[in-house]
Amino acid sequence: MSNRQILQVFEQYQKSRTAFVQTVAELASRPQNIETLQNAGVMSLLRPLLLDIVPTIQQTSALALGRLANYNDDLAEAVVKGDILPQLVYSLAEQNRFYKKAAAFVLRAVAKHSPQLAQSVVDCGALDALVICLEEFDPGVKEAAAWALGYVARHNAELAQAVVDAGAVPLLVLCIQEPELALKRISASALSDICKHSPELAQTVVDAGAIAHLAQMILNPDAKLKRQVFSALSQIAKHSVDLAEMVVEAEIFPAVLTCLKDPDEYVRKNVATLIREIVKHTPELAQLVVNAGGVAAVVDYVGDCKGNVRLPGVMMLGYVAAHSENLAMAVIVSKGVVQLAVTFAEEPEDHIQAAAAWALGQIGRHTPEHAKAVAASNILPKLLASYLRADASEDLQTKAKKALKNILQKCVHLPALEPLLHDAPPNILKHVVGQFSKVLPHDSKARRLFVTSGGLKKIQEIKAEPGSALHEYINTINNCYPEEIVRYYSPGYSDQLLQRVEEFQPVQ
Amino acid sequence: MKNMATMVKLGRLTGKVVEETFIQNRDAEENRLKEFEAALKIQSWFRAVRVRSYIKFLQRCAVTIQRHWRGFLGRGAFRTLVKNSVFVMRMNFYNKMVVRIQKRWRGYYVRKYVHNYYARKRYLEGLQIKNQIVRSELSEYAEMHQREREKRKQELAEKREIYNARKNHYLLSTHQISGIYNTPYRPFPDEMEYRLMSVKPLSHRRPLKPRDSTMGLVDPSPPGVPPALPQSAPLPPIDKKKPQGPFRQPTEVYSQRYRPLEPTLRVATDYTSEEQARISMKREECEGRINDNTFLPFTKRERPYSPLLHTTSQYGALPYGTSHFRHEKKETADDRFKLVCSPIPILEKFNETYSKGQVAL
Incomplete structure (x- = not known):
């Protein structure tokens, strides 16, 4: 045999290996093939190929492994069990950029599924290697590493702390400043994942100077980047007053509001979430947002969108109104009540209705003026209806009841209260009658109207237990009227009259 | 005698006197009790009068004293009463006024600053x-x-x-045959016809290469060659006015200028290619050696304890590090060489003043 023939054997072997890994990688990118691949024992075949002498084969096999691990947690578990991770981590430090990318992809795919798997990635020392990858020149490698770090940090505070301890945060902040959009996006998302767990983690991110860079990207035209940026900012702002103030100090305010008109609905949702997280801390922050015209923008936003996207906006209005009566008045003036009433009526889902009910309750609980403004939007019967609805969730029922109670306790606008007299259950009726008993002794016109609209009759029909608050209120109301009228409207009075007619002896 | 006479006279007289005395005594005896009681009555009356008037006097004195004392106390009490009532009155007045002031001020303050x-x-x-x-x-x-x-x-x-x-440029009508957008039954050709006229036909389609899903994820360079960074395309030429003259098209010129170098084999081969090839082969051998041992992670490696070379020797343990940490005495003397001849003072001084660090040995 000649030399060439011998070499040909090797060449053929290498070619077929290459073909094999490439085909497997190709097949693994389609979910329907994965079951078959798994049954054919692809894991045990790919593992030795990770150590192949030819870099292309190594990289392609890592890619295939990553795609398999990405598919479900069983396969990811198999990757962990197969002791592949240490190998990847080891070579992550010394191979070329293609291999690094592929290895980071595998780590990401494994870490994505559950905290346990992410913990196993951390345990094999991947974080240090990934952090070193963040210093790489190639943006693709940085992207892959940032992505993997983000997926590790996503699960819980301990894992996020491990990522922070590995020194990833300053490098992620550097990555945000890179020109590549994909890298910016992914590192912003990783920062958001780190921040979301605890104030301390958010503080470390803030200390690395992330806010200024994130704030610069608010007006970036790329929608996906904006989503991540707003999500990161809201995750930072949600923890404490200090952090929220730092976010506000980055002068995001008028600029953020334009993003409420963004065509991408996730951007809008994240912006609304950010505003909500800022507003919920203190009256001062809420005032700042109100003064910047944030309430009007959010009200428009709530009107523009449908479904779950509305939720943060609705909650933001509630938080603003909850702080003080002035702010609640600002919400009313910005036509927030009308919009909330529309939302409450339109949305079929219980949790959004519950949020709207809560927000309305927060607006109406301050003064009679507020309560009147809320009652004028004709929301009280709807709240009552959803409280009484049999298929309403428990949350919605409690929220609706609380809101009704809050509003009713302040409401002195009697025309709005009257419909409730007819179909409210006793625990709500108590508050309604209580309001009547407070107003009627002092207002003669209202007394008259109360009789003519049939309210007094209704009151007489209520069966209250003697000694209860309701009974006391009814007594107070009855004391405002002459006895004859009260008796006239009492049930059974006609029978009494007839009785008297029978008993009457005409003078002979 | 005379005496006798007198005596007789007296005697005569005596009968009378005695009688009288007797009568008198008898009367006296008779009235004695009556008189005694009368005297007693008079005495008791008189004494009573005297004591009563004295008591009356004492009482009058006491009343006078009491009157003055009580008047004094009463005036004092009255004075304090007046003082207190005036104080209370004033206090009430002041409170009323304070309330009035506070009312005004609070109203003003709240209206101005709070609400x-x-x-x-x-x-x-x-x-x-x-x-x-x-x-x-x-x-x-x-x-x-x-x-x-x-x-x-x-x-x-x-x-x-x-x-x-x-x-669809082929649908354009020709001089002889009108195309489908240029039907002769209509006064004007279709809008598409003008569009077809204005555009150039599409050049022949090149066969599409099947898209590789591993594109950009796997190193495309052949093994052994260090992976190259992605080459960016040459920048397009800056737009300039078309040069006058019978020149070639600028794109042609630029493509010629930026044509990749195609050196001859002799030029392309490095002078030290042989050595480099040897080095690269060696490196490849080193990197790509297949190892039969399973891979051990560096984080959890267990290796048997191997004692240091320094602490053991063929002749037993070295005492250094276990029993003492000081260096053993060196063979050579630690102190410096000393000059045999006496130092030259000026040079000593020179050394000290200028360069303390460098001491000539």
Whole structure:
């Protein structure tokens, strides 16, 4: 045999290996093939190929492994069990950029599924290697590493702390400043994942100077980047007053509001979430947002969108109104009540209705003026209806009841209260009658109207237990009227009259 | 005798006197009790009068004293009573006035600073205006973006139209035969006809390469060659006016200028290629050696304890490090060489003043 023939054997072997890994990688990118691949024992075949002498084969096999691990947690578990991770981590430090990318992809795919798997990635020392990858020149490698770090940090505070301890945060902040959009996006998302767990983690991110860079990207035209940026900012702002103030100090305010008109609905949702997280801390922050015209923008936003996207906006209005009566008045003036009433009526889902009910309750609980403004939007019967609805969730029922109670306790606008007299259950009726008993002794016109609209009759029909608050209120109301009228409207009075007619002896 | 006479005389007389005395005594005896009782009565009366008048006197004195004393005390008490009632009256008055002042001040303060109705009204009005501004600005912004999107969409549609026109360029009517967009039964040809006229036909399609899903993820360079960074395309030429004269097209010139170098084999081969090839082969051998041992992670490696070379020797343990840490005495003397001849003072001084660090040995 000649030399060439011998070499040909090797060449053929290498070619077929290459073909094999490439085909497997190709097949693994389609979910329907994965079951078959798994049954054919692809894991045990790919593992030795990770150590192949030819870099292309190594990289392609890592890619295939990553795609398999990405598919479900069983396969990811198999990757962990197969002791592949240490190998990847080891070579992550010394191979070329293609291999690094592929290895980071595998780590990401494994870490994505559950905290346990992410913990196993951390345990094999991947974080240090990934952090070193963040210093790489190639943006693709940085992207892959940032992505993997983000997926590790996503699960819980301990894992996020491990990522922070590995020194990833300053490098992620550097990555945000890179020109590549994909890298910016992914590192912003990783920062958001780190921040979301605890104030301390958010503080470390803030200390690395992330806010200024994130704030610069608010007006970036790329929608996906904006989503991540707003999500990161809201995750930072949600923890404490200090952090929220730092976010506000980055002068995001008028600029953020334009993003409420963004065509991408996730951007809008994240912006609304950010505003909500800022507003919920203190009256001062809420005032700042109100003064910047944030309430009007959010009200428009709530009107523009449908479904779950509305939720943060609705909650933001509630938080603003909850702080003080002035702010609640600002919400009313910005036509927030009308919009909330529309939302409450339109949305079929219980949790959004519950949020709207809560927000309305927060607006109406301050003064009679507020309560009147809320009652004028004709929301009280709807709240009552959803409280009484049999298929309403428990949350919605409690929220609706609380809101009704809050509003009713302040409401002195009697025309709005009257419909409730007819179909409210006793625990709500108590508050309604209580309001009547407070107003009627002092207002003669209202007394008259109360009789003519049939309210007094209704009151007489209520069966209250003697000694209860309701009974006391009814007594107070009855004391405002002459006895004859009260008796006239009492049930059974006609029978009494007839009785008297029978008993009457005409003078002979 | 005389005496006798007198005696007789007296005697005579005596009978009378005795009688008288007797009578008198008898009367006296008779009245004695009566008189005694009368005297007693008189005495008791008199004494009573005297004691009573004395008591009356004492009483009058006591009343006088009491009157003055009580008057004194009463005046004092009255004075304090007056003082207290005046104080209370004043206090009430002051309180009333204080309440009045506080009422005014608090009303003023609250209206001015805490709950200024007009300020609140103004604030809410200002807020409404601000809201309007924000709303209009936002709607303007949204409209602008909408317009931009529309425009982009239109452009895309236009491009697609043009592409279609280029693709269907063969439907253009010729001089002899009118195409389908140029039916002779209509006065004017179709709009498409003009479009077809204005565009160039599409050049022949190159066969598409099947897309590789591992593109960009796997090193495309052959083994052994260090992976190259992605080469960026050469920048396009800066737009200039067309040069006069019978020159070639600028693109042609640039393509010629930026044509990749194609050296001859002799030029391309490095002078030290042989050594380099040897080194690279060696490196490849080193890197790509297949190892039969399973891979051990470096974080959890267990290796048997191997004692240090320094602490053990063929002749037993070295005492250094276990029993003492000091260096053993060196063979050579630690102190420096000393000059045999006596030092030259000026040189000593020279060394000390200028360069302390460098001591010539």
